[in-house]
Amino acid sequence: xxxxxxxxxxxxxxxxxxxxxxxxxxxxxxxxxxxxxxxxxxxxxxxxxxxxxxxxxxxxxxxxxxxxxxxxxxxxxxxxxxxxxxxxxxxxxxxxxxxxxxxxxxxxxxxxxxxxxxxxxxxxxxxxxxxxxxxxxxxxxxxxxxxxxxxxxxxxxxxxxxxxxxxxxxxxxxxxxxxxxxxxxxxxxxxxxxxxxxxxxxxxxxxxxxxxxxxxxxxxxxxxxxxxxxxxxxxxxxxxxxxxx
Numbered sequence: 001x002x003x004x005x006x007x008x009x010x011x012x013x014x015x016x017x018x019x020x021x022x023x024x025x026x027x028x029x030x031x032x033x034x035x036x037x038x039x040x041x042x043x044x045x046x047x048x049x050x051x052x053x054x055x056x057x058x059x060x061x062x063x064x065x066x067x068x069x070x071x072x073x074x075x076x077x078x079x080x081x082x083x084x085x086x087x088x089x090x091x092x093x094x095x096x097x098x099x100x101x102x103x104x105x106x107x108x109x110x111x112x113x114x115x116x117x118x119x120x121x122x123x124x125x126x127x128x129x130x131x132x133x134x135x136x137x138x139x140x141x142x143x144x145x146x147x148x149x150x151x152x153x154x155x156x157x158x159x160x161x162x163x164x165x166x167x168x169x170x171x172x173x174x175x176x177x178x179x180x181x182x183x184x185x186x187x188x189x190x191x192x193x194x195x196x197x198x199x200x201x202x203x204x205x206x207x208x209x210x211x212x213x214x215x216x217x218x219x220x221x222x223x224x225x226x227x228x229x230x231x232x233x234x235x236x237x238x239x240x241x242x243x244x245x
Contacts, residue, residue, distance in 0.1 A: 008039045009051065018137075019130055021049035029054070031062040036069040040239075049242050050125070057233040071237035075119035076214025080228035082197070083207040095188070096195045099143050099150035103159045107143065107152065108136040110162065114178035117213050119236045139164070139176055147175055151195050153188040163192040165199055172200035172208035177219070189222055197226065 008028055015023040024046070026039050031053070043051050053071055055062050099107065112132040115121070120131040142164040143150050153161035161179035165172065174196055179188045200208050209231065212219040 008035055009042050009046075009048075011046070011048075012052075018134065019050075019126060022047055023050045023052070024048045025052040025054075029056060029062075030059060031055070031065040031069075033065065036065050040069060043239075043241055049240065051239045051241070053237040053239070055235045055237060057235055063235065066237045069239070071239040073235060074122045074238050075236035077211060077232075077234045077236055078214055078220065078230060079209060079211050079232045079234075080220075080223045081207055081209045081231040082223075082226065082228045093153075093191045093195060095153050095155070096151055096191055097154065099152045099159070099162065101143065103152055104140050104143050106159045107139050107150075107162050110160065110178055110180045111135040111139040111176070113181055115176075117215050119213075119238070123238050125238075125240060135176070139178075142175060149196075149199055151192055151199070153179065153183075153192055155183060161188045161192055163196045165196050167200075167203060167205060170205060172196075172203070172205035174208065174210035177210075189218075190225075193222060193226060 008026060009024045010027050012023045012025055024043060026035075028035050028039075039051065042048075051071075053066055054077065055066060057063075057076075112135065115131075115135045118131075118135075120126045120134060121128070138146075139150075139162060147164035148167050149165040151163050151165070152159040160183040163177045164175035166175055167173070174193075177189065177192065179186075179192075197208060208228075210223060210228070212223070214233070
């Protein structure tokens with residue numbers, strides 16, 4: 001028996017408030033005809049504008065049903081994990097330091113520019129300025145305590161890149177990683193990741209995970225060069241219930 005509609009979908013307060021549209025997410029990882037039908041019926045009753053669904057990439061039947069029921073693919077979510085050989089000893093790079101409150105305006109501008117390959121931009125139905133603002137808000141909150149640490153790379157005393165570090169259940173999690181487009185190909189991303197790994201090791205984290213997009217080959221190569229391996233691949237789908245202006 002398929003779950004009731006209210007058990008299948010979860011209303012997302014933050015997304016709804018931020019984007020100004022009623023947004024929900026399918027809580028089930030596996031779709032069936034009944035689950036999809038109940039989810040869509042619930043969304044119509046609740047006047048949902050956009051429904052998210054995160055599908056395991058190996059679940060071909062759920063992927064097929066998602067497409068049949070009007071979902072469209074917006075992102076490939078790749079999770080990498082490093083469980084052993086986390087570098088120990090905090091390596092010092094002259095260009096890398098902890099973020100300060102005064103850095104936030106510059107970091108927000110970098111965040112506005114560097115996350116253009118994420119699912120909200122890929123969707124095409126969210127206003128571009130809100131997609132930009134999403135990551136600006138994210139890095140600001142990270143600097144103000146949402147992350148346990150934010151490291152910045154600087155050039156002539158100006159922050160040009162960042163990496164946010166979280167500890168969840170004693171495990172390390174890399175959040176946002178970004179380098180200003182004008183400073184790409186200078187090895188700053190590599191130095192930021194090394195600093196983050198050293199910081200996690202100093203906090204005795206047994207593992208570190210990070211999520212990146214399937215189309216971000218540079219990030220994938222960077223993490224793999226440090227020994228990260230793929231722990232999961234999932235597909236983000238969105239379904240819209242109204243015409244988008």
